[in-house]
Amino acid sequence: SLSAGLDLPGRFLFAILTLMTLIANLVFVEEAVYIYRKIPASKRLIIIWINAAAPVIATTSCIGMWIPRSTMFTDFTAAVFFAIVIHKFLLMMIKECGGQKLLLRRFENGRFKISTGPCCCCCLCLPHVRITRRTLFWLKLGTFQFAFLRPVLMFLSIVLWTNGNYTFYNLSPKGAAIWISCFVGVLTIIALWPVAIMFQQVRTLLICKKIIPKFALYQFILILNHLQAAIINILAMQRIIRCAPPLSSSARGAYMTQQLLIMEMFLITLISRVVYRRRYDDLEPPECTSEEAGEQGG
Numbered sequence: 001s002l003s004a005g006l007d008l009p010g011r012f013l014f015a016i017l018t019l020m021t022l023i024a025n026l027v028f029v030e031e032a033v034y035i036y037r038k039i040p041a042s043k044r045l046i047i048i049w050i051n052a053a054a055p056v057i058a059t060t061s062c063i064g065m066w067i068p069r070s071t072m073f074t075d076f077t078a079a080v081f082f083a084i085v086i087h088k089f090l091l092m093m094i095k096e097c098g099g100q101k102l103l104l105r106r107f108e109n110g111r112f113k114i115s116t117g118p119c120c121c122c123c124l125c126l127p128h129v130r131i132t133r134r135t136l137f138w139l140k141l142g143t144f145q146f147a148f149l150r151p152v153l154m155f156l157s158i159v160l161w162t163n164g165n166y167t168f169y170n171l172s173p174k175g176a177a178i179w180i181s182c183f184v185g186v187l188t189i190i191a192l193w194p195v196a197i198m199f200q201q202v203r204t205l206l207i208c209k210k211i212i213p214k215f216a217l218y219q220f221i222l223i224l225n226h227l228q229a230a231i232i233n234i235l236a237m238q239r240i241i242r243c244a245p246p247l248s249s250s251a252r253g254a255y256m257t258q259q260l261l262i263m264e265m266f267l268i269t270l271i272s273r274v275v276y277r278r279r280y281d282d283l284e285p286p287e288c289t290s291e292e293a294g295e296q297g298g
Contacts, residue, residue: 014065017259020266021055021062028055031273043095046088050214051272053085053221058265061258071254072161075229076154082225083150086191087143089218093198096209100136107131107201116196131201139194146191153180188226213275217268224264229257 032048039047060074097103111128112135129135157180160166166176199215235241236253243249 013259017065017262018062020262021058024055024058024266024269027269027273028052031277034277042099043092046092046095047276049088050085050092050218051276053082053218054265054268054272056081057221057225058262058269061261061265065255065258065262068251068255071258073158076157078225080151080154082221083191084147085218085221086195087140087147089215090140090143090195090198092214093195093202093206093211094136096206096211097202100133103202104131104133104136106205110201112197113200114197116193116200139198142194143191146187149187150184153184156180192222210275217272217275220268221265224261228260232257232260 028051031051035048035051036044057078060078064071064074094100094103097106108131110131112131113128157166157176160176166180172178195218199211203211203215232241232253233250236249239249241249241253241256243252
């Protein structure tokens with residue numbers, strides 16, 4: 001096995017990365033206990049799920065590092081988990097506004113700016129859309145479709161792989177991998193768009209909830225787990241990342257991705273603890289919707 005052939009510096013690196021993964025998981029468990037005790041039940045599970053993104057990706061990367069043959073399964077698991085996190089992040093922004101009803105009352109005469117990334121950042125001529133129950137439904141559907149279809153596509157990929165019809169690094173038009181990857185890419189863009197639209201609308205309102213650093217952490221995880229991994233895979237397939245026996249170019253690229261992700265997710269886990277560890281009870285939604293509170297009092 002790969003680990004058996006490591007020299008002393010290699011074993012030391014493996015030990016350090018494994019320790020980072022363990023610490024990240026311990027920090028997450030401690031943070032989850034804090035969130036469970038201090039945060040209202042309506043937001044508790046959503047915030048715990050979002051906080052789990054970095055430790056889960058670090059754990060899957062660590063497993064893939066120690067067991068190279070499991071790389072495809074660990075990558076799929078991390079991708080499916082983060083697909084659900086995208087949907088949860090949209091729900092968290094709605095919950096932080098006091099829920100759907102208070103959000104609709106707060107932005108009763110407001111409009112969504114849909115000319116935003118990743119779909120339409122260059123289409124400035126697009127009209128603004130009224131904020132209604134229907135538009136909120138479409139935004140939530142945009143993220144939910146990815147959380148639902150990503151596991152379905154993962155299951156399909158595994159079935160094709162067991163039949164020998166799916167190879168992750170085979171991107172020829174005759175292979176299934178290129179078509180599944182393109183479809184996943186389209187679904188990903190569609191899912192990211194509603195989150196960006198909602199963030200543009202509520203970022204000023206939720207500045208008291210540290211929504212900007214939370215969104216930044218979410219974006220960092222997205223970029224590192226998807227874009228960084230895709231760039232390294234392309235470099236490996238083009239043989240720019242050279243083979244180093246017993247590792248092929250593709251295996252070495254996956255190996256590099258896993259090591260980088262462990263270190264990056266470790267840092268993000270520590271930063272997330274600082275950003276999310278606060279007493280939400282001190283900032284109830286009515287404080288952000290004082291106009292509605294005054295109407296109720298009248």
